[in-house]
Amino acid sequence: MNSYQSILILKPDLEEAQVAQALEKIGADIVKFKGEIVKAEHWGKKRLAYKVKKNRFGYYLNILHTSDPAGIVDLENEYRLFDQIVKYMTIRLDAGEWEAALGAGGEEGAETDKPSEEAGKEKSSEEAGKEKPAEAAKAETEEKTETEEKTETQQA
Amino acid sequence: MTTLKRRAFLTQKICRFCTDKMVRIPFHDVKLLKPLVSERGKIVPSRISGNCAKHQRQLTRAVKRARNIALLPFSVES
Numbered sequence: 001m002n003s004y005q006s007i008l009i010l011k012p013d014l015e016e017a018q019v020a021q022a023l024e025k026i027g028a029d030i031v032k033f034k035g036e037i038v039k040a041e042h043w044g045k046k047r048l049a050y051k052v053k054k055n056r057f058g059y060y061l062n063i064l065h066t067s068d069p070a071g072i073v074d075l076e077n078e079y080r081l082f083d084q085i086v087k088y089m090t091i092r093l094d095a096g097e098w099e100a101a102l103g104a105g106g107e108e109g110a111e112t113d114k115p116s117e118e119a120g121k122e123k124s125s126e127e128a129g130k131e132k133p134a135e136a137a138k139a140e141t142e143e144k145t146e147t148e149e150k151t152e153t154q155q156a
Numbered sequence: 157m158t159t160l161k162r163r164a165f166l167t168q169k170i171c172r173f174c175t176d177k178m179v180r181i182p183f184h185d186v187k188l189l190k191p192l193v194s195e196r197g198k199i200v201p202s203r204i205s206g207n208c209a210k211h212q213r214q215l216t217r218a219v220k221r222a223r224n225i226a227l228l229p230f231s232v233e234s
Binding site for chain 1: 179180184221223224225226227228229230
């Protein structure tokens with residue numbers, strides 16, 4: 001029995017009730033393949049980075065579940081046939097990842113998101129300062145090596 | 157002049173994940189991954205971002221997963 005994480009993108013135009021229904025169906029599928037849903041998270045409607053089946057948006061579901069390793073192929077087949085799912089990804093989690101995912105899970109939306117947001121901002125501002133001198137230095141070192149090469153060839 | 161600049165560049169090379177004591181890089185944290193991806197959607201090399209090899213490997217994996225599930229773009233057309 002392995003631990004898995006399934007991220008599903010559902011169609012964006014579903015009602016809340018339909019999402020709940022879909023989740024129920026997926027839960028039944030997972031149970032069918034000797035698994036069990038440990039946790040299901042709604043990440044909500046998000047803008048997709050690229051169009052998927054002509055959809056610009058998608059409703060993200062994150063499901064942490066266990067399953068028989070042999071059942072995953074069949075489970076993914078079920079996902080593929082389920083017309084409300086636009087895209088899916090199933091990954092196996094090792095013990096550490098599993099615990100981290102479960103631990104961070106409940107408060108994920110509320111707690112862990114915020115510090116990372118702040119950190120992200122700080123980093124981006126830091127980086128804005130960082131990158132320019134870094135690039136300049138890089139360009140300079142490249143120039144330097146070039147000139148060095150030239151002098152070498154001249155010497156030769 | 158060049159040596160000064162070079163030194164300044166080298167001292168900035170600290171792995172941001174090591175300083176945060178992060179064991180794992182979550183692939184679903186877009187805000188964390190965004191600054192480590194270029195405008196065109198490419199992964200920023202560790203030579204520039206200053207990440208350590210261990211975390212750069214994790215980052216690559218995280219970015220690739222995020223791309224797969226449409227959280228990050230594969231490429232951005234200019």
